Amino acid sequence: MKKENISDAVIRRLPRYYRQLTDLCNRGVVRISSHSLGQEMNITASQIRQDFSCFGEFGQQGYGYNVEELRTEIGHILGVDNHHHLVMIGVGNLGRALLHNFPFSDTGFTVDGAFDISPAVIGSTVNGVPVYSMEELDTYIREHTVDVVVMTVPQSVAQSMADHLVELGVHGFWNFTNIELSSVNPNVKFENIHFADSLLTLSYRIANR
Amino acid sequence: MKKENISDAVIRRLPRYYRQLTDLCNRGVVRISSHSLGQEMNITASQIRQDFSCFGEFGQQGYGYNVEELRTEIGHILGVDNHHHLVMIGVGNLGRALLHNFPFSDTGFTVDGAFDISPAVIGSTVNGVPVYSMEELDTYIREHTVDVVVMTVPQSVAQSMADHLVELGVHGFWNFTNIELSSVNPNVKFENIHFADSLLTLSYRIANR
DNA sequence: CTTATATTGTTATATCATTCACATAATAGT
């Protein structure tokens, strides 16, 4: 039974399913039941079936799921075939690390450019991605499709910059600054990577184990 | 009423409270009510009081919470004053970015060393942190206190390396590889930063907004 | 000193998420 409103809990499990199914594909596994998928992932079979049922009926009774087909479906749900366009703002150590190591294309994103204030990097390319001056940012965004902006800038300027970008039409932010970016526009989506929060929860858990 | 078992949902909010309270401190705010804290953070006052009540009674009726005191309490709960020791395994782009930019000491961690296989970095220091050869890892861990290992290695070797480290007594992992590390020992804690999962949920949300 | 106001900690309620249980249907073996 296709659902209208999918809960955040379900959405956050989808990438893990996708990851596991990609792995199964690579291992040459053709079919899998919710039960064995659950065993591999440490999730109940029930939850897996409930999760999938939010989006359609991908399995077959007595058989299970075809791995490759299911992977394609979930990839489709996640939008990996949407070819989203992305630019990065801030080409510091972290930005460079992402440009060098993160497989953006596997998740359906194309990195079209990066922006920075430092003359040392402006005009260069990082792993094939051209680095532009911050002054060129407005014009660039007006003239190109930019779905997502990766924010790897100092947090002091992050919120005001985000506000400005929202005005220019950006509707997705992958935020690495240590603040909670937000917008009054509910159509603008923010996804945060809060390193410090993550390490602090680990700190709590090793202290209270 | 102090609780015995704190839910994961509560724990994951603690760092955000800590962050907000640090900010309030810096802004010179002395006292705050659950209501106004909630407004600033987009959380209900009820939830804030519930969350805090898991750990004790930090407020005062008719007054609210003393910002500095509350910040100290939550920091204490999170273990920022425990002075945990940490080593990093894998000094690639990401590892270097973390060593240069991440304020480990703010979260109560000391980075004592890093390990890598590349002769190009072994023997050097990155932002004051000495880089050792992987061959020295076992001895090092046996002879020093190591609470947490930061895993920024290729995922192919991640799980076997984690298993080995658990045997040597490591009980905390900050995992940046794109796999689900695990251990049969429930006292070993894993905290994952899955970049790809994060970006994929963003992909879903901008596609379905 | 008294009263009105503010705000907590906690119990009760409502909402949301996960697991169970089962009818239904496909597969595999004889």
Place this chain on the structure above:
DNA sequence: ACTATTATGTGAATGATATAACAATATAAG
């Protein structure tokens, strides 16, 4: 073809989390 087995999708039951409601108590004002 028939039967036993496997497994799905889903409605109901349970469990977890978040919100609301309120008694208790401190502050602040007159």
